[in-house]
Amino acid sequence: MLLGRLRGVIDSDVLERVLGVAVRTGADFAEVYAEDKRSTSVGLDDGRVEQVTSGRDRGAGIRVVKGDTTGFAHTADLSEAGLRAAAEAAAAAASQGDGATRTIALTRGPARTVSPVAQYPDDVRKADKVALLQQMDDTARSAGGAIVQVSAGYGDSRKHILVANTDGVFVSDEQVRTLVRISVVADGDTGMQTGYQSAGHTIGFELFDQISVDELARDAARQALTKLTARPAPSGALPVVIKRGSGGVLFHEACGHGLEADLVAKGGSVYKGKKGELVASPLVTLVDDGTMPGEWGAIGYDDEGHASQYNVLIQDGVLTDYMWDYLRARKEGRLQSGNGRRQSYQHLPMVRMTNTYVLNGTEDPDEIVRATDHGVYVAKLGGGSVNTASGDFVFGMTEAYLIENGRITEPLREGNLIGNGPEVLRDIDLLGNDFAMGNPGTCGKDGQGVPVGDGQPTLRVKSLTIGGTAA
Amino acid sequence: MSQELQGLADRIVAQARAGEQVEAYVSRDHETDIRVYEGEVEHFVSAQSEGIGIRIIRDGRTGFAYAGTLDPAAIEDVLAEARDNVTFGTADEWAGLAHPDGVDVVPQELWSERLAAYGTEDKIALTKELERLTVATDSRVRIDDANYADVMVESAVATTTGIRRSGRENGCYVSVSTMADDGDETQTGFGFSVGRSPDEFDLAKAAREAADRATRLLGATKPTSRRTTVVFDPYVTAMLLGVVSSTLNGEAVAKGRSLFKDRIGDQVASPLFTLVDDPTNPLAYTATDIDGEGLAARRNELVTDGVLQGFVHNSYSARRVGAVSTGNAVRAGFKGSPGVGCLALQLRPGTRDQAALVADIDDGVLITAVQGLHSGVNPISGDFSVGASGLHISNGTPGAPLREFTIASTLQRMLLDVAEVGGDIDWLPMRAAGVSLVIRDITVSGA
Numbered sequence: 001m002l003l004g005r006l007r008g009v010i011d012s013d014v015l016e017r018v019l020g021v022a023v024r025t026g027a028d029f030a031e032v033y034a035e036d037k038r039s040t041s042v043g044l045d046d047g048r049v050e051q052v053t054s055g056r057d058r059g060a061g062i063r064v065v066k067g068d069t070t071g072f073a074h075t076a077d078l079s080e081a082g083l084r085a086a087a088e089a090a091a092a093a094a095s096q097g098d099g100a101t102r103t104i105a106l107t108r109g110p111a112r113t114v115s116p117v118a119q120y121p122d123d124v125r126k127a128d129k130v131a132l133l134q135q136m137d138d139t140a141r142s143a144g145g146a147i148v149q150v151s152a153g154y155g156d157s158r159k160h161i162l163v164a165n166t167d168g169v170f171v172s173d174e175q176v177r178t179l180v181r182i183s184v185v186a187d188g189d190t191g192m193q194t195g196y197q198s199a200g201h202t203i204g205f206e207l208f209d210q211i212s213v214d215e216l217a218r219d220a221a222r223q224a225l226t227k228l229t230a231r232p233a234p235s236g237a238l239p240v241v242i243k244r245g246s247g248g249v250l251f252h253e254a255c256g257h258g259l260e261a262d263l264v265a266k267g268g269s270v271y272k273g274k275k276g277e278l279v280a281s282p283l284v285t286l287v288d289d290g291t292m293p294g295e296w297g298a299i300g301y302d303d304e305g306h307a308s309q310y311n312v313l314i315q316d317g318v319l320t321d322y323m324w325d326y327l328r329a330r331k332e333g334r335l336q337s338g339n340g341r342r343q344s345y346q347h348l349p350m351v352r353m354t355n356t357y358v359l360n361g362t363e364d365p366d367e368i369v370r371a372t373d374h375g376v377y378v379a380k381l382g383g384g385s386v387n388t389a390s391g392d393f394v395f396g397m398t399e400a401y402l403i404e405n406g407r408i409t410e411p412l413r414e415g416n417l418i419g420n421g422p423e424v425l426r427d428i429d430l431l432g433n434d435f436a437m438g439n440p441g442t443c444g445k446d447g448q449g450v451p452v453g454d455g456q457p458t459l460r461v462k463s464l465t466i467g468g469t470a471a
Numbered sequence: 472m473s474q475e476l477q478g479l480a481d482r483i484v485a486q487a488r489a490g491e492q493v494e495a496y497v498s499r500d501h502e503t504d505i506r507v508y509e510g511e512v513e514h515f516v517s518a519q520s521e522g523i524g525i526r527i528i529r530d531g532r533t534g535f536a537y538a539g540t541l542d543p544a545a546i547e548d549v550l551a552e553a554r555d556n557v558t559f560g561t562a563d564e565w566a567g568l569a570h571p572d573g574v575d576v577v578p579q580e581l582w583s584e585r586l587a588a589y590g591t592e593d594k595i596a597l598t599k600e601l602e603r604l605t606v607a608t609d610s611r612v613r614i615d616d617a618n619y620a621d622v623m624v625e626s627a628v629a630t631t632t633g634i635r636r637s638g639r640e641n642g643c644y645v646s647v648s649t650m651a652d653d654g655d656e657t658q659t660g661f662g663f664s665v666g667r668s669p670d671e672f673d674l675a676k677a678a679r680e681a682a683d684r685a686t687r688l689l690g691a692t693k694p695t696s697r698r699t700t701v702v703f704d705p706y707v708t709a710m711l712l713g714v715v716s717s718t719l720n721g722e723a724v725a726k727g728r729s730l731f732k733d734r735i736g737d738q739v740a741s742p743l744f745t746l747v748d749d750p751t752n753p754l755a756y757t758a759t760d761i762d763g764e765g766l767a768a769r770r771n772e773l774v775t776d777g778v779l780q781g782f783v784h785n786s787y788s789a790r791r792v793g794a795v796s797t798g799n800a801v802r803a804g805f806k807g808s809p810g811v812g813c814l815a816l817q818l819r820p821g822t823r824d825q826a827a828l829v830a831d832i833d834d835g836v837l838i839t840a841v842q843g844l845h846s847g848v849n850p851i852s853g854d855f856s857v858g859a860s861g862l863h864i865s866n867g868t869p870g871a872p873l874r875e876f877t878i879a880s881t882l883q884r885m886l887l888d889v890a891e892v893g894g895d896i897d898w899l900p901m902r903a904a905g906v907s908l909v910i911r912d913i914t915v916s917g918a
Contacts, residue, residue, distance in 0.1 A: 046726045048563050051808060052556035054536040056545065059520075070514040076521065076540040093515035130559045149727050185728055185851055192730065192851050233856075235879065235916040236696040266508075268615055268650060270657070346518060383846040389615075389650050389657040390688075392875050394858035396846030415856035416847025418877050418916075465693075467847060467856040467877025469914040 010034055010060075012106050014080045015164040018062070019104040022087040023166055025095050027066040029330075030087070031165035033303060034060040034078060035345040038122060039157040044133040046149065052126055061345040062086045064094040065327065071095070074346050106170035112300035112307055115202040115293050117176045121156035124205045129154050132180060132208065136217040140184050143221030146228060148192070149185040152217075156205070163305030173300040177451065178207045179440055184220040188228035195223030196380075196398065200440030200451075201294045223380065223399050230411040233400065233468025239375035240417065240464045241368055241403060245436030246380050248454020250461075251286055252356055252443065253386040253393040254421040255279070259313050260339075260351040260445075261322040261329070263388050270391040270422055271319060279319045280425035283361050286314040288323055290338050290354035296440035296453040297354035304340035304349050311337050313356075314425075325351045343448040353443060355453035361431025365458035368430045370406040376466055377401045377408045378417075383441075391421040394467075416467040424461055432458035473625045473637040479541065480629035480637075483525060483550060487631045491554075492528040492568045494634075497521075497541070498626035498805050503591075505619040507598045513616065515595075524805035525553040528567060532560035537806045568632045569764035569786035569796060576767040577751040579760045581640035585668040586621060589643075594619050594669070598645060601674045605647050605662070608682035611689070615648035615659070634765035644900060645672055651685035658691070658874075660684025665756060665900045684839070688860055691872035693917040700835040700890065701878060701913045702828055702864065705897040705905025707838050708818070712746070712903035715882065716813040717850040719773050721784035721799070723811075725791040730853050730883065731779055739779045740886035745819035746774040748783060748799070755815035756900045763802030763809035771797045773813075777886075785811045816903035821892040825907040828893055830867040836915060837862045837869045838878065853881040876917035880910075888912050 015032055022030030039055040060083060061074040071093030075086040121129075133152040140150045159175045179200030186193050197220040199211045242250065258269040271279060280286070290299050290308025299308045304326040312320050324332075325340030328351060341352035369377060377400060384395030400412040437455035476497045483495035499521035506513040523546055524537040534556030538545045560566075602617035621643035629635050646663040662681030664672040703711065723729040731739060740746075750759045750768040759768045764786055772780050784792070785800035788811050800809035829837060842858035849855075856879040862869040880888070893907030 042559070048561035049559060050561070050563070051533045051535050052559045053807070054549075054552040054556060055806060056536075056538040056540075056548070058538075058540060067511075068508075069512045072514060072516040072518070074518050074520070076542075089517050093517055126556070126559050187727075191853065192728075194849060194851050227852075233879075235877075235914050237918065266615055267613065267657075268659075346520060348514060348516065383843075385842055385846070387659055387842070389659045390874070392842070392858070392860075394843035394846060394877070396843060396856075414847065414849050414852065414854040415879060416843045416858055416877050418843075418858045418875055420875055465875070465877065465916050465918075467858070467879050467916045469856075469879045 010078060010162065012170060014083070016104045016106055018083045018087050019164065019166050020102060021084050022062055022064045022091050023102050025091045027064045027091060027094055029065040029166055031063045031163065032060055032083065033345055034162040035159060037157055037159040039155065040121065040126065040129065041153065041155040042129050042133055043153050044137055045151040047137060049130050049133065052130065057344065059345045060086065062090040063348065064090040066095040069094050070348065072348050102166065104166050105168060106164050107168055109169065109171035112173065114291050114298050114300045114308060117204040118206040119204040120158060120176065121178055121204050122158055132213050136182050136213050139214045139217035140182060140221045143218060144225055146186045146188055146225055147184060147221055148187045150182065152182040155179045161303065163301065163303065165305060169305040171301050171305045175202065175299060176204050177202055178204055180213060180216065182217050182220045184224045186224035186228055190228070193224050193227035195220040198439050200296050202296065202298045203294050226411045227413065230413045232470040233412040233415040234376065234466050234470050235468045237463045237465050239372050240461045241372055241375060241377045242459055243379045244365065244432060244434045244458045245438045245455055246378065247459065248357055248438045248456050249381050249384045249395050249441070251358055251456065252353065252454050253384040253395055254419065254424050255286065256353050256356050257386050258388045258391065258421060259322045261324045262351045264322050265328060269388045274319050275321065277319055278317050279422060280314050280317045281428040282317040283428055283431040284314055284317050284425060285312065285359040287312055287359065288339065288353055288356045292355045295355045295437060296451045299354065302338045302340045303342045306336050306338050306340065308354060309338040323351050323353065325349055341450045343450055347448050350445060352445065352450050353452050357437065357455035358457065360433050360435045360457050363430050363432045365432040365434045368432055368458055368460050369403060369408060371430065372403045372406060372460065375403040376412065377403050386421065392418065393421055394418045412468065418465045418467060424464065427462040428459055429462045430460040434458055473627060473639055476625060476627035477629065477637040480627045484629045484631055486550065490529055492631050494526040494568050494628065494630040496524045496626065496628045496802065496805055498624060500622055500624040502622045503594065503620065505594055505598050507602050507617045508614065510599060510602065512595060522805040523549055524807065525549050526808050527553045527557050529557050531562035531564055531566045532557050533566050534560060535808055565787060565790040567786065567790065568630045569634055569766055570632045571634060572766055572796065574767040574769060574798065576760045579753060579758050581638065583641055583667040585670060586641050586643055587623065589669055597669055597672065597674065601645050601647050601678060604674055604678035605649060605681050608678055609686055611651045611653060611686055612682045613650045613652065615650055617647045619645050628765045636761050636765040642667055643669055645674065645677060647677060647681045649681040649685045651689055653689045656689060658685050658688035663900065687862065688872045688874055691860065691874035693875050694836065694863065694873045694915055695918055696916045698912055698914050700832055700909065700911050702825065702835065702837045703908040703910065704837070704839045705895060705907055706899060707841055708908040709899050709901045709903040709905040710841060710844055712816045712818065713901065714844060714848050714850055716816055718882065719782050719813065720811050721782040721788035721792065724782050725788050728851055730851065734779050735781060737779055738777050740774055740777040741889035742777045743892050744774055744777050744886060744889050747772050747817050748813045748815060749817060750814035752815060754898050755904065756898055757815045757902050759814060762798045763800035766796055766798045766800065768814060769798045783811060783813055785809055813902060818892055818906050820894045820896045820906050822894045824895050825893055828891055828907055828909050829864055829869055832864045833866060835864040836873060837864055850882065853883045855880050855882050855885060876915055879914045879916065880912065885910055
C-alpha cells in the first residue's frame, strides 16, 4: 500500500541512475522529490453548491547542490527520460564544471505512520461531502434572522511523496488531509459582521466522526451575531488574555519564524546568537512537533526525506535550539530536525514549522481573567505576520471582548494587535493549565504555503498594543 | 506554440455532449528564478509547468476538474471528472459561460522578444550587480538576498459558446531585500524594478530604495496614541486600493457581501477620489487585452468625484444583477474557474508631489509600510487596522522614524476622509497603481 502509485512509476534503479546524472558535473549533493496528489474540493455559497473540483498534481523536482549553489528543475514527466532531462537541467543550473562519476546506492527507509487513516477520502462518495456543506449552511442560517450569507468549503487531499538523494536516503510518505470551513455574514443596524470556523486534520473522512459540523456552523454564526453589537476596540497598550487554542499564531509569529535556521544564518533573526539565553518568560516551553498525530502540520517524513521529530525550541524560557532543514544542518555539521518542507514538487524546500505549541502552565484559566483588572480577552485570532529581523509582528483578533474588573464584558470589533517578539515573550506573566490545539493554518514564507498547526493554553501578555479606534 | 494549446482546447470543446456548455483552459509557463547572496548564486531555478482546467455546465449545474499535465490520458480523466462533478452542483439559473459580446480588444504589447532571448549569464550578472550597488549605498546595509525572476506564459481558452482566444506574455523583475544594523537593532527594507525586458530595469533606483527603506527606520520609536493625519506612500496606497477593490467586486455585491451594495449614485468617498479600473492602459503593470473568460479587457470608471458609479463583473455576476460583464473575470491559472476582480486600478492623480503634501501638515505620520492587511482588515464590515511604520511629520517635514504601531479607522470613513491625492503616480507591480494619499482622522495606536 505504501506509495503504491509512485513506487510503480519510479523504481529505485531509475532513481539511482537519475541521481548519477544529477551529480555527473561534480555536484556535492542531488535529490529527487516526487509527488502524486489527488484532491477534491467543494464550494457552497449563497445556498448553492457552486462547484465540485477534482485535481491531480503529479511531478518531480530535482535539486543539485554544488558548493553554495543550488540548481533546481522540475517536471511533470515521471518517465526515466523526463527525470534525466530535469536532472541535467538542475545540474547545469548548479554548475558548469565537470566531475567524476558517482555511484549512488539507495536503501529504502522504514514506513512511518504518524497519522493513521481510517477512511480514505477517495473512497467516500462525493454526495456525502456535498451533504456536509448543505448541513452546515442550514445550521448556520437557522441561528438567527440576522444571518444574511453563508459560504462553506470542503477539501481533501491524498498525497504520496518519494524522496531519494545521493546520501542514500530513500523514503516515501503518504499524507492525507481533510478540512471543512465556514464563513457567515450577519447584518445589523451598524453594518455587516463576519464569523469563521474551520476544522482540519491529517486524517480521512473519519474527521466527521470526531468533530461536529453543526457546532462549527453554530459557532461561526454566533461570532457574527455577537459582533453586531460590538464596540470599537481600544487604542493603545493593555493586558491581553488569549483563550486556549486560539493564540498559537502569536508564537508562530513572535518567535517561530525567528527560530528557523535559514533566517538565523543570514543574520535575519532577532534570536541569532541567543542559544542558551533566557529569551522568554520562564513559564514558556515551546515545541515544534511534526509527530503529533492527526494535527494539520503532522508528517511522517519531511520533504527532504527525514523523519518528523518532536523538537523543544524554548525550555522554561531558555532558547534550546533552532529548526533545521537538511542543507543548513549539513553545512553546520549537525543533524537536521525534520523541518525541511516545500509547497509542492515545483518548489525548493526550506526550514518550516510543523505543529508549534506552548506546553501547559499551572493557572486556572478563569483565574487569569479574574486577575486582570482592565484588558482585552481574545477568543479567536486571525492570521499574522512578522518581520523576523526587527521582531515586530502583528496578528488579527477576529473575536475579542473587553475585560473589566476581572470579568469578560462587551464584544469588540476586529483589529490587529502589534508587538515585538522578544518583548512579548518576556511579558507572558500567566500561563493556564488548559492546553488546546487551534485551527488548521497555512504558513506562508518566500511565496510558498505549507500546512501548519499551533496551540497553547490560556495565557496573559502583560502589555500589547491594541490597534482599535476607541480612546 | 499558442496554436498547439488552442488546438488542444478546441479538441476538448468539440467533445461536448448535447446540453453541455464546455470550457477548456490550457496553459504552459516557464519560470527562471535566480537568487544571489554575497556575490554567489545561491539558487537557480528553471521550471516549466503546464496544465488544463475543464469546466462543464449542464442544466445550471457546474463541475470542474484540472490536472497539472497535458498528458492525453490525464486530459481524458479531467474531462470525465468534470462531467461527473456536474451532478453534485446545485442548479443555478444564472450559471453559464461567457458569450462573445462584440467589444473590441485593445491590443497590448505583452511579449518581449528581447527578454525571450536574454542570456542566463546576463541575468546572473545583473542580479550580482544589483547586490553590489545596494551594498555600496550605505555601510550599515547588509543583503538578505538579491533576486531575478522571469516568467513566460502561453495560454488558450475555448468554449462551446464561441469564445476562442490564445496568447502569450512574458515579464521579469529584480528585487533586493536589505537589513540595516545599528548596535542591537536591525531594520529591513526592499527595492525592486520590473519590466517587459531587463533593459527596462533601473538597478540604481532599486538599490537606493532598498537601502533607504532599511536605514531610515533605524532608531525608530513607538509613537504616542492619538488621532492624526497620515500620508500614505504610493506603495501603501496601492495596498489600500487592493482592499477597496474587494468591496467593488460584483460577485460580492450579488451575494450581499459588499458594504457598498445598494450604494450606486451615493457619495461614498471624498470628491477628490476618482477610481478607475483600466487594464487597457499600457502603463499599468497588469495591463492585459483579455480577461479570464476571454472577453476584451476594458476601462471601467468605478468612483467619480467620490460618487459610486458601479461594480466590476464577470459574466456570472453580471447575469445575477441584470448587468453585462465588465471584462473583469480573473483566473488564477488552470486550477480554478474564473472569479471576479479589478484588473488595474488607478486613482486619478492630483497635482502636487509628496513633499508638498507633507509641507501642509503640522503634526502627522508618513506611512511607509503596513503589515497585517490579511489579518486586521475586514472588507465586509469595513474595520481597518494594520501594523505600520513610518516617519513623524512635524511642521511640514518628515523626521523621526516610528515603528511598532497600528493605524485604524473603517474603510467607509477613510474614503470620505481623503484630504488630497498626490500627483506622483507610480506604476507598481501590483493590481493598483500607487500615488501619495492624505487621509485625516486616523487613529494611531502606540505607546
